[in-house]
Amino acid sequence: MKVSYETDLYARIRQELDAVAMIDCHEHLQREREFPTGDDVHVGLLFLHYAPDDLIAAGMPMEEMARVRPNLLLFPNPEADPSLSPEARWRLLEPWYRKAWNTGYCEALRIAIRDLYGIDEFSESTMTKLTEAMRGEIRPGFTRKVFDKAGIDFAMQSPLGPGLVFNPDYNFDCFICDMCDAFTGFPIPELAQQADMDILCLDDYLKVIDFYFERDARCACAFKVARAYDRTLFWEDVPKNAVENTFNRLLAFNDRPDRRDIQALEDFILHYLCRKCGEYDLRMKFHTGIHGGNGNIITNSRAALMANLFMKYPKTGFDVFHISYPYQEELAVLAKNFPNVTVDFCWMWIINPSAARRALSDMLDAVPANKIHGFGGDYIFVEGTYGHAVIARREIARVLCEKVEEGRFSEAYAVELGRMLLRDNALDNFGLEKRRAAYRPRAGEDPPPAT
Ligand SMILES: [Zn+2]
Numbered sequence: 001m002k003v004s005y006e007t008d009l010y011a012r013i014r015q016e017l018d019a020v021a022m023i024d025c026h027e028h029l030q031r032e033r034e035f036p037t038g039d040d041v042h043v044g045l046l047f048l049h050y051a052p053d054d055l056i057a058a059g060m061p062m063e064e065m066a067r068v069r070p071n072l073l074l075f076p077n078p079e080a081d082p083s084l085s086p087e088a089r090w091r092l093l094e095p096w097y098r099k100a101w102n103t104g105y106c107e108a109l110r111i112a113i114r115d116l117y118g119i120d121e122f123s124e125s126t127m128t129k130l131t132e133a134m135r136g137e138i139r140p141g142f143t144r145k146v147f148d149k150a151g152i153d154f155a156m157q158s159p160l161g162p163g164l165v166f167n168p169d170y171n172f173d174c175f176i177c178d179m180c181d182a183f184t185g186f187p188i189p190e191l192a193q194q195a196d197m198d199i200l201c202l203d204d205y206l207k208v209i210d211f212y213f214e215r216d217a218r219c220a221c222a223f224k225v226a227r228a229y230d231r232t233l234f235w236e237d238v239p240k241n242a243v244e245n246t247f248n249r250l251l252a253f254n255d256r257p258d259r260r261d262i263q264a265l266e267d268f269i270l271h272y273l274c275r276k277c278g279e280y281d282l283r284m285k286f287h288t289g290i291h292g293g294n295g296n297i298i299t300n301s302r303a304a305l306m307a308n309l310f311m312k313y314p315k316t317g318f319d320v321f322h323i324s325y326p327y328q329e330e331l332a333v334l335a336k337n338f339p340n341v342t343v344d345f346c347w348m349w350i351i352n353p354s355a356a357r358r359a360l361s362d363m364l365d366a367v368p369a370n371k372i373h374g375f376g377g378d379y380i381f382v383e384g385t386y387g388h389a390v391i392a393r394r395e396i397a398r399v400l401c402e403k404v405e406e407g408r409f410s411e412a413y414a415v416e417l418g419r420m421l422l423r424d425n426a427l428d429n430f431g432l433e434k435r436r437a438a439y440r441p442r443a444g445e446d447p448p449p450a451t
Helices: 008-018 043-047 051-057 062-068 086-099 104-117 124-137 142-150 188-195 202-216 244-251 259-279 303-312 328-337 353-364 382-405 411-429 432-442
Strands: 022-027 152-157 175-177 223-225 284-286 318-320 341-344
Touching (some): 008 382, 022 382, 022 411, 043 062, 043 086, 043 104, 051 062, 051 086, 086 124, 104 124, 104 382, 142 382, 175 432, 188 202, 202 244, 202 259, 223 259, 259 284, 259 303, 318 328, 328 341, 353 382, 411 432
Parallel strands (some): 152 175, 284 318
């Protein structure tokens, strides 16, 4: 059946969007040398994250999900059951997958297995074929192959370890990496050891932060803060002398400051990081809005809690992830008001495709278009990135069509705007061209030959 939005206008705009080599604004993809092999490759890999959140929310017992999932180096899972046959593994997932079939998370997986593995639907009868197809494809080179099929030029990558701050061991061909905020978590011995510096007081700690910025900030693409999972995004402006004692207690043997004192120390450090990012012109990316996994405090993560930072640090750029969903309307106001705030739709097109569409439509009526980053897969496995990219292009094309049909945009402008959302804005706002050139040698690649 032809769906209602597939008009001739949609087909033309979609074709133009499909031709844009996207900058993927956010991923956590596996290193190819970390790919599982042999019997460890199975459908459980596609349930490493996101879709399982919906299956568990639908009622699937956590321990059953743990049996299905793989046990990987970066994602240890002692409850994994390697003895399951492909069919038996699917039989555990199936009742819950059926209940959550409707969500964007599940749709992204179906698109991925259809286009990458030639399988239309997860079922017991397709499981052996799917498993064999995965075993045939998942090997070094797969990431680039999938990026090409998804129309992704390269991705801004947030590595999950092993280095605390910067892991430039992702190939230049597909990636540029974030600096990650390890600093507000105070892994003091590890930070000191990786910097080869002593930390005996708060001033030493700030010097270590300076060291990492001086070493890494020019070749990273952004500075990622993911603290919305375990605290409020309101960062109070605390003077140094109010937290020095807390820091000293952290250093002391057999002492532990109170949680509230530690939070004040985190606040102080985060403000320091805002200053450093401004100094190095390194845009900060904040996780805001919905949390991955099951169960958290959503009001901790609304972007509006950070308005004091946006105001105090006008030279620091703030990229607000996941459109702060479900607080996207607040974010539209923040991005409309503050020159240093940009909107990032990463993860969003699979969280809720129709809410994402409504939000983009709203923002295109209110927020300057150069401040919106249209796509980031935000997956650990690249098949998910693919499914997400297809949904993003479809939904963005629908919104652009709507604006043309309403007479607000010309068709030519809609196409130009699509290119800004998927590519140009990220290149400009994160300064990616010069950062990629600085990242290249850190990733072990030679500079391009002089011409
Ligand atoms: Zn992420």
